[in-house]
Amino acid sequence: MFGVEFEKRVDAIVGRYPEPKAALLPVLWELQRANGWISPPCAEWAAARLGVSPAHVHGAVTFYTMYKQRPTGRHHIQVCTTLSCMLRGSDELLEHLRRKLGIHEGQVTADGRFSLQRVECLGSCGTAPMFQLNDDYHENLTLSAVDALLDRLP
Amino acid sequence: MEKILTRNIHKERSVSIDVYEAGGGYQALRKAVRSLTPDEVTDQVKKSGLRGRGGAGFPCGLKWSFMPKEKKKPHYLLCNADESEPGTFKDRLLMELDPHLVLEGCLASAYAIRADACYVYIRGEFVHAAGVLDRAVAEAYAKGYAGSNVLGSGWSCELVVHRGAGAYICGEETALMTSLEGERGYPRVKPPFPAQRGVWGCPTTINNVETLACVPSILERGPEWFAAIGPNERNSGPKLYCLSGHVKRPGVYEAAMGLPLGELIYDLGGGMLHADRPLKACIPGGSSVPVLAAAECDVALDFDSLVKAGSALGSAGIMVMDSSTCMVKALLRIAHFYAHESCGQCTPCREGTGWLERVLERIEGGSGRLEDIDLLKSVADNIEGNTICALGDAAAWPVQSFVKKFRDEFVAHVQAGKCTVLSHA
Numbered sequence: 001m002f003g004v005e006f007e008k009r010v011d012a013i014v015g016r017y018p019e020p021k022a023a024l025l026p027v028l029w030e031l032q033r034a035n036g037w038i039s040p041p042c043a044e045w046a047a048a049r050l051g052v053s054p055a056h057v058h059g060a061v062t063f064y065t066m067y068k069q070r071p072t073g074r075h076h077i078q079v080c081t082t083l084s085c086m087l088r089g090s091d092e093l094l095e096h097l098r099r100k101l102g103i104h105e106g107q108v109t110a111d112g113r114f115s116l117q118r119v120e121c122l123g124s125c126g127t128a129p130m131f132q133l134n135d136d137y138h139e140n141l142t143l144s145a146v147d148a149l150l151d152r153l154p
Numbered sequence: 155m156e157k158i159l160t161r162n163i164h165k166e167r168s169v170s171i172d173v174y175e176a177g178g179g180y181q182a183l184r185k186a187v188r189s190l191t192p193d194e195v196t197d198q199v200k201k202s203g204l205r206g207r208g209g210a211g212f213p214c215g216l217k218w219s220f221m222p223k224e225k226k227k228p229h230y231l232l233c234n235a236d237e238s239e240p241g242t243f244k245d246r247l248l249m250e251l252d253p254h255l256v257l258e259g260c261l262a263s264a265y266a267i268r269a270d271a272c273y274v275y276i277r278g279e280f281v282h283a284a285g286v287l288d289r290a291v292a293e294a295y296a297k298g299y300a301g302s303n304v305l306g307s308g309w310s311c312e313l314v315v316h317r318g319a320g321a322y323i324c325g326e327e328t329a330l331m332t333s334l335e336g337e338r339g340y341p342r343v344k345p346p347f348p349a350q351r352g353v354w355g356c357p358t359t360i361n362n363v364e365t366l367a368c369v370p371s372i373l374e375r376g377p378e379w380f381a382a383i384g385p386n387e388r389n390s391g392p393k394l395y396c397l398s399g400h401v402k403r404p405g406v407y408e409a410a411m412g413l414p415l416g417e418l419i420y421d422l423g424g425g426m427l428h429a430d431r432p433l434k435a436c437i438p439g440g441s442s443v444p445v446l447a448a449a450e451c452d453v454a455l456d457f458d459s460l461v462k463a464g465s466a467l468g469s470a471g472i473m474v475m476d477s478s479t480c481m482v483k484a485l486l487r488i489a490h491f492y493a494h495e496s497c498g499q500c501t502p503c504r505e506g507t508g509w510l511e512r513v514l515e516r517i518e519g520g521s522g523r524l525e526d527i528d529l530l531k532s533v534a535d536n537i538e539g540n541t542i543c544a545l546g547d548a549a550a551w552p553v554q555s556f557v558k559k560f561r562d563e564f565v566a567h568v569q570a571g572k573c574t575v576l577s578h579a
């Protein structure tokens with residue numbers, strides 16, 4: 001799956017642990033990076049490679065919130081709304097994003113560009129409010145900064 | 155106070171090993187593996203008074219001394235970089251800006267417990283920090299600080315960065331081990347303690363990032379020097395304080411253990427965000443610890459002073475709330491967090507955290523009943539102490555303390571059917 005280079009990377013990851021099962025989280029990360037989300041064939045591949053049942057993989061994918069069980073938008077926005085961010089205006093930020101994108105949490109825009117998620121504390125409380133856009137943190141956000149950022153994305 | 159933990163973060167290219175070495179980096183590891191025995195390293199850390207910076211404040215050297223002296227199986231050190239306690243963002247700063255300080259702390263500590271490998275378990279969201287650490291690990295291997303025969307000492311230690319994938323519970327030490335094994339992150343019953351039977355059934359020690367980052371300076375400058383920082387030897391050393399909420403300058407501040415809370419808010423933090431909105435309440439140790447009302451905030455930020463004040467230093471996540479804050483809504487947000495993050499193993503926590511959230515939603519939304527306020531306390535009391543891990547207690551303490559200290563506001567919210575705090579009215 002996903003070619004020789006991919007399998008080599010997985011072999012290297014598995015080699016860092018005393019038993020293959022321990023590589024489950026990093027291997028799922030590799031699969032998600034290659035495929036965009038953990039599809040059933042991805043989960044089955046991980047199960048076979050690591051010697052665990054497909055049910056075990058499914059258990060992990062549904063337990064850890066960062067594994068995507070369906071495709072998200074090209075730009076996946078995760079807004080922190082836990083206490084420190086709430087105190088600094090995350091509710092207004094989230095409402096602004098809902099209106100701007102025309103979607104609610106858990107949804108993807110019709111053109112597939114954006115998806116929106118409300119998440120728990122991202123460990124960026126000193127630079128609240130903030131969101132994570134794909135891998136990157138965007139901190140000390142104002143509504144106009146959000147507009148400027150999103151409007152220049154492809 | 156002289157900066158110890160944050161001494162490098164403002165340097166150009168602070169993440170590179172050359173800059174770290176030029177500032178005296180990796181000398182502590184060199185000293186440890188070449189001229190000290192593992193037990194001597196442990197003794198120095200014991201004498202320094204270093205207590206865990208992750209939340210529980212357990213004496214670090216004592217924890218290490220629980221590891222077997224005779225090796226029958228591999229030993230493991232786990233660096234807990236799953237920083238997820240709401241209000242806490244200090245470990246991220248160290249990892250992103252001074253990764254080699256963290257890694258030197260890991261390696262020197264791994265030597266003390268005779269570890270064969272150290273896994274740095276970092277929360278999945280910290281993609282950037284994980285990348286910085288990965289590059290730093292490669293540099294450390296290339297220089298012979300990690301891998302086989304570290305600095306020619308005959309001791310070998312692998313160093314691996316392991317990314318979590320979104321689960322607060324994995325910061326709990328036994329859940330972290332379960333997760334590292336490739337399972338769902340379910341906490342385990344103790345005993346057996348990790349030093350007896352930890353990850354993969356082997357003796358294991360788990361320490362927080364900041365705790366490990368203290369170790370190099372203890373070895374360089376001596377335990378007496380470290381113990382003399384702060385109010386007493388039970389509360390010693392430099393400390394990173396995470397300031398957030400309604401203050402002018404939120405951020406991570408390094409100061410001696412025992413920094414007065416007022417100094418953090420009004421001096422380092424620049425004071426309250428709005429001049430006309432005074433301090434109403436403060437959570438001093440991450441969202442899990444009991445809240446302090448403004449009148450209780452004349453307190454020193456150290457382990458013992460905060461326990462005496464009825465709260466805890468926890469992870470030193472100091473969340474400041476001003477007079478515009480609706481305490482019902484603030485507590486609802488905290489309750490939502492624990493309901494979302496409960497792993498679901500123990501019935502009191504799984505059912506209780508959701509129940510607390512639903513009752514608080516009812517009150518906040520204006521359909522609350524006066525008896526709901528006592529119901530909150532009753533549910534919280536029945537979660538506390540009745541679960542495998544401390545997440546249950548962490549869910550109960552905010553509820554108990556908010557309801558006790560701000561009861562009038564809860565009553566007014568129920569009676570009015572809406573928030574009665576001035577700016578929200």
